[in-house]
Amino acid sequence: MANLGLRERYQRIAPFYDLLDFPFEHGRYRHIRPLLFAGLSGRILDAGVGTGCNIPFYPADACMTGIDLSPAMLARARQRAKAVGRTVDLQLMDVTRLDLPDDMFDAAVASFLFCVLPDESQPDALRELRRVIKPGGTLRLLEYIRPTGALRGFIARLWEPWMAFAYGAGFDRRTQAHLRNLGFEIVESRFVVDDLIQMIEVRID
Numbered sequence: 001m002a003n004l005g006l007r008e009r010y011q012r013i014a015p016f017y018d019l020l021d022f023p024f025e026h027g028r029y030r031h032i033r034p035l036l037f038a039g040l041s042g043r044i045l046d047a048g049v050g051t052g053c054n055i056p057f058y059p060a061d062a063c064m065t066g067i068d069l070s071p072a073m074l075a076r077a078r079q080r081a082k083a084v085g086r087t088v089d090l091q092l093m094d095v096t097r098l099d100l101p102d103d104m105f106d107a108a109v110a111s112f113l114f115c116v117l118p119d120e121s122q123p124d125a126l127r128e129l130r131r132v133i134k135p136g137g138t139l140r141l142l143e144y145i146r147p148t149g150a151l152r153g154f155i156a157r158l159w160e161p162w163m164a165f166a167y168g169a170g171f172d173r174r175t176q177a178h179l180r181n182l183g184f185e186i187v188e189s190r191f192v193v194d195d196l197i198q199m200i201e202v203r204i205d
């Protein structure tokens with residue numbers, strides 16, 4: 001049910017998504033997106049591909065699949081793939097129920113998906129990602145979290161109602177706790193923008 005709400009939300013905002021995100025994309029995200037793909041190769045899944053903002057940063061020789069819950073966001077991703085001349089297998093799919101074979105990918109990435117996914121959906125999403133990544137493969141997440149510092153924490157709290165309203169996103173998701181509860185091996189967890197955006201790397205066993 002929660003995911004149905006997200007689909008409708010992203011169907012509505014797809015035409016404006018890139019415009020809404022423009023200041024963040026140009027000020028912040030385009031500098032950190034390459035980190036998601038550093039050192040990755042082979043077959044890679046981009047979960048919650050959205051309008052395809054990661055596409056220009058895909059490794060040149062990787063075989064890319066992108067999935068998303070919203071057909072309208074995927075349509076934008078298709079346009080972007082075409083515009084940058086990149087072949088991407090883009091499919092309509094829910095990350096909590098992937099219609100993909102076991103061990104299909106060498107790696108999977110998700111940028112700003114887990115700060116949108118409700119906590120109750122996160123264990124299913126993580127189990128599915130683990131299922132489709134080969135043993136020894138990599139999962140990388142780029143996510144907002146609530147800053148711990150007093151000033152930034154205060155600013156984030158002012159900003160959170162807008163994030164929830166516009167994107168269905170929150171800074172309060174317990175993604176690392178879900179990873180630990182499910183027994184994932186967190187190889188690295190580091191801030192890539194202040195103490196606000198974190199990159200988490202997990203090794204699949």
Ligand SMILES: C[S@@+](CC[C@H](N)C(=O)[O-])C[C@H]1O[C@@H](n2cnc3c(N)ncnc32)[C@H](O)[C@@H]1O
Pocket residue numbers: 003006007010047048049050051052053054067068069070073093094095096110111112113116117167
């Ligand atoms: C904040 S956007 C991020 C898009 C893109 N990854 C980026 O970095 O710009 C979140 C995306 O996740 C998608 N999404 C939300 N819930 C999903 C689910 N259960 N399965 C797949 N995609 C989902 C939304 O449709 C939306 O395109």
